[in-house]
Amino acid sequence: MDQPITSFYKYFTINQNLFNSLINNELYFSNPRYFNDPFDSLPRYKLCSDIQKLEKFYLFIQKHINEKIDIIRNLKDFEKKKLDFESLLEVFLKVLFKFDESYYNEIGNYEYKLIEIFTFYNNPEYFKEAFKVNSIELQNKMYADYAFLYIDINKFGVACGSTTQTCPVMWGHYGNNHTGICLKFEFCDDTGNQSICLSKDEKLEIVAVDYNDSPLDIFNLDYDELENLILTIYKTKCSKWAYENEVRLINNSQGLLKINNKSIKQIIFGCKTTPKDRYSILKLISCLGYRIDDLMIAKIQADSYELKIERMTIEDLAGSGVYLEELNVKKPF
Known part of the structure; x- marks a missing residue:
């Protein structure tokens, strides 16, 4: 002990x-995002080629984001921003599919990011297309979204x-x-x-x-282990x-x-x-x-x-x- x-x-x-x-x-x-180690509170993870395991992770985040549905739908200009992200996702999934700075610069604050995550995780076609085009980039995004929902948005110090x-x-x-x-x-x-x-x-x-x-x-x-992963990440x-x-x-x-x-x-x-x-x-x-x-x-x-x-x-x-x-x-x- x-x-x-x-x-x-x-x-x-x-x-x-x-x-x-x-x-x-x-x-x-x-x-911790401002610490001198770029991997701080975002340790590296094992890549996975099993679509069923990745889909399980996708559904876990979907469940978590949908628990905040009332908050998200009350955000300013929700419907308009959701449509904007649908258009943006179409571009990245079919043309570039790399969620680089040009993509994330469209997500200027926590409200935008919540709506973007809600949009991505409530259309299974996005997941299927992302896995087909670039499964590594899909995993990077899902891990970053998990960290945002469980760490960043809670503003732990x-x-x-x-x-x-x-x-x-x-x-x-x-x-x-x-x-x-x-x-x-x-x-x-x-x-x-x-x-x-x-x-x-x-x-x-x-x-x-x-x-x-x-x-x-x-x-x-x-699911239970994912709910309790925060301290391990920290x-x-x-x-x-x-x-x-x-x-x-x-x-x-x-x-x-x-x-x-x-x-x-x-x-x-x-x-x-x-x-x-x-x-x-x-x-x-x-x-x-x-x-x-x-x-x-x-x-x-x-x-x-x-x-x-x-x-x-x-x-x-x-x-x-x-x-x-x-x-x-x-x-x-």
Whole structure:
């Protein structure tokens, strides 16, 4: 049985966004479509040549989209847009059949996309023609439509962290070339209950990323498995990213979420942070009433390419104009 995930380390650039997060007790949950991995939340899948399996997937999406029929029919200019997409589909299926940018540019927002999906999945002739002309493109479209209906339209947000605090590559990519900081967040209180959210009614899904190069066998899944595929999609990344040891918090909305500042237990300063930046951060958290268990700093080692995390000393603030009484820290520092 897997051990529960109780904490992660999150890297930050020292800038106004970090200051705002600390001042307002907030954590940002991003749209995974904007992450630096183009396959994020869209892991690769096994191609299938079995028309019956593909048709089963087509009918699954048809069932799902038709459950939203009342919403879709009430969208502005539904009938006109449906006719427009019927004409567009005729062109792509009989002339080009590649759902490239010129096709998707016609789908400028979620409402258009819903009507397009409704149109495609309520005419079985489109499926038959698509399979005959280009079955791979059909599969690409159905997978993208599944992701849209189960992930994109729900606007789930993701906050990413790591179980490691010593990887130089992580500090370089996400800690602004080692000039930033890393915060340790603990997700649960002493009783084991999730406590990272300020509101007790808020609960986050916490998952460790699975680094796996095997494509998902989506066309072999039954309806129940397809309904529950979302978390697998969110947590699957290729093995090239394994050095990140990533942990993800998944929220049911994107943007800023109020968090319990008691969940921040440790601050680690990058090895290239300036004494002035270190002092500014410490003074800020002191003024805000944070109680940090450990103030740490990353140090370059003489005999390895890993960083060593050490407890901060007064020497790490030398030249910053430090006045210890302002910092409300434990002594000796």
